[in-house]
Amino acid sequence: MSTPRTSVPILDLATAKDEKGQFTPAFLDALRDAAHNVGFFQVIGYGGRPGQDQELLNTVAEFFRLPLEDRLALDNRSSAQFRGYTRLGTEVTQGRADAREQIDYGPDREPLSDVPKDQPYLRLQGHNQWPAAYPELEKAAMEWAELMSRVGAELLAGISVAIGLPEDYFAEKFSGSPAWMGKLVHYVGSGLVPEAGDQGVGSHADYGFVTLLLQDSVGGLEVKPYGQDEWIDVPPTPGALVVNLGEMLEVATDGYLMATIHRVTAPPADVDRYSVPFFWSPRLDAVIDKVELPAELAAEARGVSDDPENPMLSTYGENVLKGWLRAHPETARLHYPELVS
Ligand SMILES: O=C(O)CCC(=O)C(=O)O
Numbered sequence: 287m288s289t290p291r292t293s294v295p296i297l298d299l300a301t302a303k304d305e306k307g308q309f310t311p312a313f314l315d316a317l318r319d320a321a322h323n324v325g326f327f328q329v330i331g332y333g334g335r336p337g338q339d340q341e342l343l344n345t346v347a348e349f350f351r352l353p354l355e356d357r358l359a360l361d362n363r364s365s366a367q368f369r370g371y372t373r374l375g376t377e378v379t380q381g382r383a384d385a386r387e388q389i390d391y392g393p394d395r396e397p398l399s400d401v402p403k404d405q406p407y408l409r410l411q412g413h414n415q416w417p418a419a420y421p422e423l424e425k426a427a428m429e430w431a432e433l434m435s436r437v438g439a440e441l442l443a444g445i446s447v448a449i450g451l452p453e454d455y456f457a458e459k460f461s462g463s464p465a466w467m468g469k470l471v472h473y474v475g476s477g478l479v480p481e482a483g484d485q486g487v488g489s490h491a492d493y494g495f496v497t498l499l500l501q502d503s504v505g506g507l508e509v510k511p512y513g514q515d516e517w518i519d520v521p522p523t524p525g526a527l528v529v530n531l532g533e534m535l536e537v538a539t540d541g542y543l544m545a546t547i548h549r550v551t552a553p554p555a556d557v558d559r560y561s562v563p564f565f566w567s568p569r570l571d572a573v574i575d576k577v578e579l580p581a582e583l584a585a586e587a588r589g590v591s592d593d594p595e596n597p598m599l600s601t602y603g604e605n606v607l608k609g610w611l612r613a614h615p616e617t618a619r620l621h622y623p624e625l626v627s
C-alpha cells in the first residue's frame with residue numbers, strides 16, 4: 287500500500303493540454319495518482335465566467351431564504367423523478383436524517399410514456415421543478431449544469447487516457463440523453479435537525495462517473511481514501527471545484543478507481559453552508575462493462591466493493607434508482623411502491 291494521504295491534490299485544467307490539444311504527460315500522471323490513490327482532488331482553471339461560482343452560491347442561498355411555503359410548492363414528493371425540493375431532515379443517509387434541505391434537478395425532458403416493467407429507472411426522465419417567482423434560480427442552475435457537463439466530459443476524457451484508454455472511450459454512453467444530476471444544497475447548523483446530530487450528509491459514495499462540487503467557504507466535507515482509516519478534510523479553496531469519482535468508474539475499472547467514501551459534518555450552530563454538487567452521468571440505459579486495463583494498472587485493481595447494503599449495478603439507471611429509493615423513502619413509496627417494501 288502507498289503512504290497514507292493527508293491532503294487532496296489540486297490540478298489545473300487550464301494547463302492540462304499542450305498546444306496540439308493533447309493531455310500532457312505531467313497532467314495525466316498527476317490525475318492518475320489523484321484518482322487512484324486518493325479518489326478525490328480539486329481542479330482550478332475549469333473555465334467558469336469570473337464570479338459565476340459565487341453568484342450561483344448567492345442565488346442558491348437566496349432561494350433557501352424564501353418562505354417555506356414557496357419552497358414546498360416544489361416538493362419532490364410530487365415528482366416520480368425525485369426532482370424539486372426536499373425538506374430539512376427528510377433525506378436519509380446511512381439510516382439517519384441529514385441536516386440539509388435541497389433542490390434536485392436534471393436535464394428537463396418529456397417523461398417517457400411507455401416504460402417497460404423491467405426498466406423502471408426510465409421513469410427518472412422528466413421535468414424539473416423551479417420557483418416561478420424566482421427565475422434567477424433556474425437560469426443560474428442550468429447555466430452551471432452546461433458548464434459542468436463540459437468539465438465532466440473533459441475530466442472523463444483525461445481519466446480515460448490516464449488509464450490507457452482512448453480519450454472518447456466512454457463518450458457513447460453519454461450520447462443522446464446523458465442523465466446528469468444537479469443539486470442545490472443548504473446545510474443547517476447542528477441542532478436544527480436534532481435527529482441528524484452532527485451529520486450534514488452521512489458517509490456515502492456517488493452513483494455516476496465523476497462528481498464536480500462547488501462548496502462555499504464554511505467547510506465540513508471529508509473523504510476517506512481506499513484502505514485508510516483517517517478521514518481527510520477537503521478545505522474550501524477559492525476558484526476550485528472538488529472532484530470525486532462515482533460508482534460507475536469503480537465498476538468499469540474493477541476498483542482500480544474507487545467511488546471514494548465521503549461525508550459532510552453539519553456546520554456549527556447558527557452557521558449555514560451551501561454547496562452545488564453536479565453528477566456527470568451517462569444515459570439511464572447505459573450498461574457499463576469492465577474495461578481492459580494495461581497490465582501494470584490491472585495489477586492494482588482492488589475489485590468492486592461488495593457491500594450488501596450497497597450493491598453496485600452496472601446499468602446506470604438501476605444504480606441511480608437504487609440510491610433515490612434509499613435516500614427519499616417517502617417519495618419512493620408514493621411513486622415506486624412495487625419496488626420498496
Ligand atoms: O455538500 C457537499 O460538500 C457534498 C455533498 C455530497 O457529497 C452529495 O450530495 O453527494
Ligand SMILES: [Fe+2]
Nearest residue numbers: 490491492548
Ligand atoms: Fe456525495
